[in-house]
Amino acid sequence: MASDTGAADLEGSVEDLRRRLSRVWETLRGVDIDVRPFRPGRDGPLATFDVPEGEREIDRYWVNAPYAYVVVTYDDADSEHRYYAVEPDLDRFERDLLDRVVDDIRDPLLYREGTGKTDAATLRGELESLLESYGVDAGMDTFHALTYYLYRDFRGYGRVDPLLNDRHIEDVSCDGYDLPIFVYHDEYTDIQTNVSFGKQELDNYVIRLAQQSGRHVSVGDPIVETTLPDGSRAELALGEEVTPRGSAFTIRQYAEDPFTPIDLVEYGTFSIEQMAYFWLCIEHNKSLIFAGGTASGKTTSMNAVSMFVPPRAKVLTIEDTRELSLYHDNWLSSVTRERRYEGTDIDMYDLLRSALRHRPEYIIVGEVRGDEAITLFQAMNTGHTTFSTMHADSIETVINRLENEPINVPRAMVQSLDMLSIQTLTRSGDQRVRRAKTIGEIGGIDQRTGELDYSSAFEWDAESDEFRRNDSSLMDEIADERGWSRSELLREIERRERFLELLRALDVTDYRTFTALVNEYYADPERVMDRLESRADGTAADDGDRRGDVTAGGERAADADRR
Template identity: 30%
Template sequence: MSLLQRLEKEKIPVKVRDEESKKSDSPKSEKKDKYEDLKIKIHKEVIDEMNKEIKKKGLTDETLDESINDIVKNILDRDAGFLPYSERQTIALEIVNEVIGLGPLEGLIEDEDVSEIMVNGPKQVYVEKKGRIVQTDIVFRDESHVMHIIDKIVSPIGRRIDESMPMVDARLKDGSRVNAIIPPLSLKGPCITIRKFSKDPFKIQDLIRFGTLSSNIAKFLEACVRSKLNIVISGGTGSGKTTALNVLSSFIPNDERIVTIEDAAELQLKQDHVITLETRAANIEGKGAITMRNLVKNSLRMRPDRIVVGEVRAGEALDMLQAMNTGHDGSLTTGHANTPRDMLSRLETMVLMSGMDLPVRAIREQIAAAIDVIVQQSRLKDGSRKITHVTEVVGMEGETIVLQDIFTFIQKGTDKNGNVVGEHRATGIVPKFLTQIEEQGIKLPREIFLPSD
């Protein structure tokens, strides 16, 4: 999208809120910006000036920020010279964010302590900070303002949202995951949920420092990835599955060809040979959709050494299991489940969603043969994320898939601040695939499997 096209999109009229909508607002949300009219006036003038500047000087993205800052400053000095300098600076920042950023959300995007942003209509914005959800004092002008920000997020990546397609998954430039849903599905107005990712992807040392896992579990999982075991990371929403997947994927050797498959590309792999595939929604005629199943099948023709699937939710689970069973060892994926055993049940259900009429025993045999390790991640009561189980899939015994825990997290209680107190412990069981790890030339000290006192 050219600069001119981008700026033309900024000319979205601001709806004046009617009396009915004003009455429906809660007292907390009736906060009025005393400079709102001034900002709207300057915003429109900035867009007009930028269009002239782009046509005259042929500006590029690199020079756009600086030019907008200069134009906003000049207009403010002319029309709002009576305001204190600090207030003019604040207004200038808000206008620049509105023109080239995500408006009121820009400050939250930049705040490294914020891990999740939740916009519940124009007058309610929550964030997650250090595991705690708190309401901010940020508000939008009205519903059209929120819609404008959603459009700025989804348009650059070729997605759309309107009444005919009122839900969308997207991503920001830094890979942060975005979901938006609008009326008539959302009765509270347009809603945005942004799952932020660190600008510098977390490394295994960061997870050890956070207490997500122990150093022994880190050594064990690194050995599992390097020796090409198939791993499933399971957990609930917001438990840190994608972060864990990103960290484990970093252990894949640099000389291997990796194909990643996601609904919205968010993995941040640093290896040289990475192919990133992303699903595509149907067009306005309901055609042209490319699903996870399509991409998993296609990835098998791309000569991958590793297949990394962001999350299995439906029939693609069958294709993923078949890939794991037909020579694509070392594959990684995530799935929603509360325990390792639940993850197996979910996989059975997802395989059945593929439309294949397979007997349950056959499905379980596929799962037992394909998956080597389940890593269970949970978000605890205090907001912290912990790997609570590292579990080996041993095989079949009768009609049941046999699991055995290698490491678990033992919660001992909470401290006076409400923080969870506990520790990661080995169960004392040595995994059966340890021989396979050692055959790859990776030596793990046996002591890491000894239970601590």
């Protein structure tokens, strides 16, 4: 028995020595790797996942096919969902190989001219050369797995990359060392992931995020608010001085293309009637503030209704971090700047004062919270139309915040504000939804009480999840300005509501197309309405033909529709 064991050990040692000698020989002579596109059917899956015991799979979808996908499970014992980011599998040899490749590839990429444009093809070429020089005859599964991790770490967002590629995720939150990252998922709300960072990894990652966005973070200056290259908004904290559990970050994602008014109607945030109301008010230079709590959709709503701004009107936006995106020819965007090594800070107050010298017709300010509010309301009083956001949960709270520390806008100036939209993030049934709780109109100062009058043009009924329309003094003002009778005003409102209904029926949600059609409406409303009606009639006729085919036994068409 002992002799058999010894023979087996000797045989294993000889085999190991043979493999080493073979590897040395391959390294000396080199190899040629025949790189080709990854073929899942032939090369097999790159990433595998086994559902943990006690959990059951709820959902599975790609976030970066064919490399990374997401599995959502449900733990019945804890009554909670879990989120698993699944990336290509690497064995020990492949991990060691990846570490060596990363070290050897970094310098050539760093010193090559134009490295800022390093793409997947460049990384594939460098990887192929290195593997051939190592003498590693890698299979396509290993080659493409290594390519994925190189691109993820050099050009992507490292370990968080699958989360930021998930279109269902709005927020990514890391609260400290060795703690699981949480995300806000549009279907499963707040959910724990399988991604976490150790101490050194997390410190380095926070520094990297700051550097990627052109900012500096250090122990002496540990808090940074910035915008990442993909447009996401990031709040970073380094070390344990201000965040005792360790470095932390929150990344808030925005859609690549901004939401249009049609999108917000589809989501139930606003109704068609409310959007037609905003359109008329914005065209007639009524100033507006969107208020609400965190993540209630204030900036998204402001960006969406800004698409109603008349074409060629000069628009100027002022923000701390870039969030607004307009498809407007005459748009000047400005962002605050913090002093780094020399020069001075440029805050929102400075930008707003400068903005007035550009003679804009519309001024859009990211958020009102300090000295800039006085200048903003002075701009309102001198005929500039302004949009902004602020944190408040009711019309009364907005007025109180504006009139008191630290904003301190005189009541006589507050009355130059025309509209307030109060947003809320709430629950409707078993879903978290965003709704415009109230759209209010600011009146004058009551001579008897000295208080500011206001009224509600629209109110949201939580029980029925519907919007109720009330009388609007702003609509009466617009009718007087245009010389419209009551019937002419109602006819124009109904036409714009019909216009928006047609865009909704035709699924016009691209912000460029939406803005172009609104601009066309300003130029010739009858022509664009006729064209949209014809397109809608044609779509309805096609749908009717398809339904007829199915009714007549067109099973193939029915299957295609289901797919």
